[in-house]
Amino acid sequence: MKLLSDFFDRDVLDVAPELVGKLLVRKFDDGKVIKLRITETEAYRGEEDKACHASKGRTARTEVMYKGPGCIYIYLIYGMYWMLNIVTEKENVPQAVLIRGAGEYDGPGKLTKALKITKDINTLNISICSQMWIEDDGYCPQLAVAPRIGIDYAGEEWALKPWRFIDKRN
DNA sequence: TCTCCGATTCACT
DNA sequence: GTGAATCGGAGAA
Numbered sequence: 001m002k003l004l005s006d007f008f009d010r011d012v013l014d015v016a017p018e019l020v021g022k023l024l025v026r027k028f029d030d031g032k033v034i035k036l037r038i039t040e041t042e043a044y045r046g047e048e049d050k051a052c053h054a055s056k057g058r059t060a061r062t063e064v065m066y067k068g069p070g071c072i073y074i075y076l077i078y079g080m081y082w083m084l085n086i087v088t089e090k091e092n093v094p095q096a097v098l099i100r101g102a103g104e105y106d107g108p109g110k111l112t113k114a115l116k117i118t119k120d121i122n123t124l125n126i127s128i129c130s131q132m133w134i135e136d137d138g139y140c141p142q143l144a145v146a147p148r149i150g151i152d153y154a155g156e157e158w159a160l161k162p163w164r165f166i167d168k169r170n
Numbered sequence: 171t172c173t174c175c176g177a178t179t180c181a182c183t
Numbered sequence: 184g185t186g187a188a189t190c191g192g193a194g195a196a
Contacts, residue, residue, distance in 0.1 A: 042177070051177070053192095056194095059193070060192080060193095061191090061193085075191090075192090076189095076190070076191065076192090077176060077177065078176060078179085078190085079176090079188070080178075080189055081178050081179075083177060083178090107179070108177075108178075110179080149177070150176080151176095151177060153175090153176080154177095171195105171196085172194105172195085172196085173193105173196100174193095174194090175191105175192100175193100176190105178188105179187105180188095181185105181186095181187085182185085182186090183184085183185080
């Protein structure tokens with residue numbers, strides 16, 4: 001069962017843990033399709049979240065996070081890795097879920113490299129996209145929570161929030 | 171224009 | 184445990 005935009009039209013703290021255990025489906029240009037079970041996600045919640053790119057306000061880069069539920073937010077980090085995010089909540093509320101791991105890939109950079117994800121699918125909506133979507137096959141993960149990674153610059157208040165969600169069954 | 175730095179990974183000590 | 188690779192966005196000037 002494919003997830004539609006109403007699934008993403010909720011608070012990111014509801015969506016992020018529920019995305020763990022879902023199937024991330026990627027269709028390549030040559031027609032090949034692969035499905036990977038999502039093992040780890042993180043929540044980035046609006047302008048007040050100092051770790052969220054949108055904390056700086058609306059800019060060309062963060063514009064997609066204001067576009068509404070289900071939009072794909074891709075950005076380059078450290079000049080070499082693409083990060084994959086799914087926007088949640090209604091229009092003009094900048095929240096997103098970072099997909100940190102899926103299938104046998106245990107890092108966001110490795111995942112996007114394996115799936116050939118780059119800026120060219122930035123801003124597309126994952127609920128109506130033919131190149132990538134998410135399915136629910138009824139799998140039930142054992143959730144664990146932890147602080148988010150690599151955001152010390154946001155200050156302790158935000159860096160310590162338990163907004164990372166992991167499937168212990170892996 | 172120019173400078174700083176990051177939602178990472180990997181090789182090396 | 185430490186540091187390099189590498190580049191576009193954001194803010195300063």
